[in-house]
Amino acid sequence: MKGVAMNNNEKTLFTRPEALVDVVTHYCPGCTHGVIHRQVAEVIDELGIRGRTVGVAPVGCSVFMYNYVKTDFMEAAHGRAPALATGFKRFRPDMIVFTYQGDGDLASIGTAEIVHAANRGEKITTIFVNNAIYGMTGGQMAPTTMPGQPTTTCPFGRDVNLTGYPIRVAELLATLKTPAYIERVAVHTPFHIIRAKRALKKAFTYQVENRCFTLIEVLSTCPTNWGKTPQESTQWLEENMVPYYPLGCYKDCEKVEASDAAV
8 A cells, every 4th residue: 555645755655465365355344364364474574484384274264364375375174273283393393384273163173282282382383363253154152252142053142151151262371381472462453453463473483483382362353243243343352352351461481581580
């Protein structure tokens, strides 16, 4: 995009990242997957790692990332992206490997894979998109669905007395000793998008530096399955998801090392 200045001079404000495919997105109006795709592409370009980056995406809306980001991609079975990424990273430790997963995938059928990959300290980066619902498969209740939130499988709202409370993945994995960096961000406002980009870049940088497992949880919207407009969805995320899923850094090995050094 270009902004026109005085004297007919033009100043480039930003351009499409080289790592982002120049195609029209297929995602639903208001879906923030496209925002996250762009951020990942920007980080890949800025770190100069496109030629040695491989993404792993499983079943769900997440799988379509391979249509938009110019890196090699592997498709995993539902929930198994961390297992596939582990195998590839161990075989090719020179590569930068990331998984791109939704909540119905990572926090449900893939719970064992993500917990043990993090606990083993696999040197991969996971981008966890949390929109509190199953997206592609029809809007069913996910492990992250909010209390009282209606879905196609709980039309009267999630009853925590029957299904328990939503799983806080960032907090759960942060209790493990091994992971290097875990942060939760959001992409529903420009301010939050900027902060999310910083977190994603730090996670990939840690992998470039050969540090341990990193995960960025991204609070995202799903207007279609929430039954809301895009504008209503951003407001609902702010008012309902952010209080339950507090944003912030939950573990950072760099801060721990600095603290140890001070002692």
